[in-house]
Amino acid sequence: MTTHFEIELDKLKGIIEKIGQLAEGQVSEAVKILLQEPETAEGKTIKKTENKIDKLDVKIDEICQSIFALQQPVASDLRFIMSAMQISNEIERIGDLSISIVKKAKNIKEKHDLIVKFNIADISKLVEVITVKTNNCFITREGSTIGEIFVLNKEIKNKCDEAVHDIINEMKVNSKAVVSGTNLVIVLKHLERISEHCTNIAEYVYFMVNAKIIKHDKMDDIVSGE
DSSP states (O other), X not given: OOOHHHHHHHHHHHHHHHHHHHHHHHHHHHHHHHHOSSOOOOOHHHHHHHHHHHHHHHHHHHHHHHXXXXXXXXXXXXXXXXXXXXXXXXXXXXXXXXXXXXXXHTTOTTHHHHHHHTTHHHHHHHHHHHHHHHHHHHHHOOHHHHHHHHHHHHHHHHXXXXXXXXXXXXXXXXXXXXXXXXXXXXXXXXHHHHHHHHHHHHHHXXXXXXXXXXXXXXHHHHHHTO
């Protein structure tokens, strides 16, 4: 017979999966708007979804607090609930950053030329991929997926650093590119932060499964399977 405690844990898992999928959609919508030229979407959908994410984030906190107060979870259940609260916060931040990308994208003139010149589409698609992998990582809890997320995050960071460097050089020689270039640099930093939040979520999943806390300095060991 399923206990009330088990029902609450299943409910919590279901809500995290849902909020993760909503954030995944947020990132996809933000990338779509970023890459559009000329801009045709207003980003209204992404704002409505953000309200849903905020409400689910609060709901997750309430469920976790209730379980802590009434059920006194231990071992793997305790790790799951502790991680759930942190993962929810990371997902909520991904939603916020998606909205910020949409706002900045509207201020980038000659967007198409800049996107092509600085490889923005490739970086954006990688961020979409890492977001999808992160949701799968929470659902399946496979160690190989956690390693893939770390590798992707490193690739995204390197590409963002390279693009920012090139954009700054462009602004030094072309004053007309300063406004759009500055907004594009901010967008790249937001994309990089989304990738880092995904990596943080992967770390919490690793903690859930292995009862070990890992940080970026252990990334190479995880990727190599040591």
